[in-house]
Amino acid sequence: MKVFSLATILLCSSTAMAHFSLDYPSSRGFIGANEPLAPCGGFIAVTNRTQFPLSKGFLEINSHHAAADLTINIVFGNDPAAMDFTTAATTPASSISLKHPGNACLPLDLSTFKNATNNVNATIQVVYNGGDSPLYQCADVVIVSNATGFDQSKCINDLPTGTGAPTPTKSSSAAGALSATGTLSTVVAAIFMAAVMTF
Numbered sequence: 001m002k003v004f005s006l007a008t009i010l011l012c013s014s015t016a017m018a019h020f021s022l023d024y025p026s027s028r029g030f031i032g033a034n035e036p037l038a039p040c041g042g043f044i045a046v047t048n049r050t051q052f053p054l055s056k057g058f059l060e061i062n063s064h065h066a067a068a069d070l071t072i073n074i075v076f077g078n079d080p081a082a083m084d085f086t087t088a089a090t091t092p093a094s095s096i097s098l099k100h101p102g103n104a105c106l107p108l109d110l111s112t113f114k115n116a117t118n119n120v121n122a123t124i125q126v127v128y129n130g131g132d133s134p135l136y137q138c139a140d141v142v143i144v145s146n147a148t149g150f151d152q153s154k155c156i157n158d159l160p161t162g163t164g165a166p167t168p169t170k171s172s173s174a175a176g177a178l179s180a181t182g183t184l185s186t187v188v189a190a191i192f193m194a195a196v197m198t199f
């Protein structure tokens, strides 16, 4: 496990290096030093909306901690206030435990959410905890049933399918939220981490 903590220190000791980035759908904005600022990493204004599919959507992130716990919240509406994010966080849309650094494609299926219907505006918030402090990124979206503008090719996992890509499991939450749990073996993560470090 030493390789994990060493890697974490190496990867996060530089302020120029992101702890994590939300790469798709487009983030409201990214400033590494501001990522700890809730609710959206220092970005308050709504930006261009990415079409997000009602069912079988995903978020693509790049994680720079050896392991991290993520919570995904969804706030419906055109211009949510900070309080709306706080409210949304009481019924998270998804919880994911990542056991590897690098690219990760996080499934997010909104089809069971009461307020998610065709042409509804929403903001997706990612809360990332890699062991230092909670970090925030947001993406403004429009939920659509026929999301031709959603780029399926952005779903990238650094590890081959079957060896630890995050997999959603239904939860029995009243909000109809999904949860997902990464199942990556620490052995594979350690090998991957070593490769990153020697690179």
Ligand SMILES: *[C@@H]1O[C@H](CO)[C@@H](O)[C@H](O)[C@H]1NC(C)=O
Pocket (backbone or CB within 6 Å): 047, 048
């Ligand atoms: C938003 O979209 C418009 C139209 O596609 C584009 O002109 C503009 O540059 C975009 N703004 C940002 C911040 O991406």
Ligand SMILES: *[C@@H]1O[C@H](CO)[C@@H](O)[C@H](O)[C@H]1NC(C)=O
Pocket (backbone or CB within 6 Å): 075, 076, 114, 115
């Ligand atoms: C869903 O919509 C209803 C009615 O518009 C609203 O009262 C409720 O707060 C919404 N729920 C969420 C999670 O936004």
Ligand SMILES: *[C@@H]1O[C@H](CO)[C@@H](O)[C@H](O)[C@H]1NC(C)=O
Pocket (backbone or CB within 6 Å): 046, 049, 078, 119, 120, 121, 142
């Ligand atoms: C969704 O937001 C866009 C601007 O981002 C706005 O033009 C549109 O009217 C909104 N849709 C609804 C249903 O309010």
Ligand SMILES: *[C@@H]1O[C@H](CO)[C@@H](O)[C@H](O)[C@H]1NC(C)=O
Pocket (backbone or CB within 6 Å): 146, 148
């Ligand atoms: C989805 O949208 C595309 C482009 O807007 C359209 O060509 C296609 O017919 C639509 N498909 C369905 C099933 O509505």
Ligand SMILES: [Cu+2]
Pocket (backbone or CB within 6 Å): 012, 018, 019, 020, 065, 130, 132
């Ligand atoms: Cu960090």
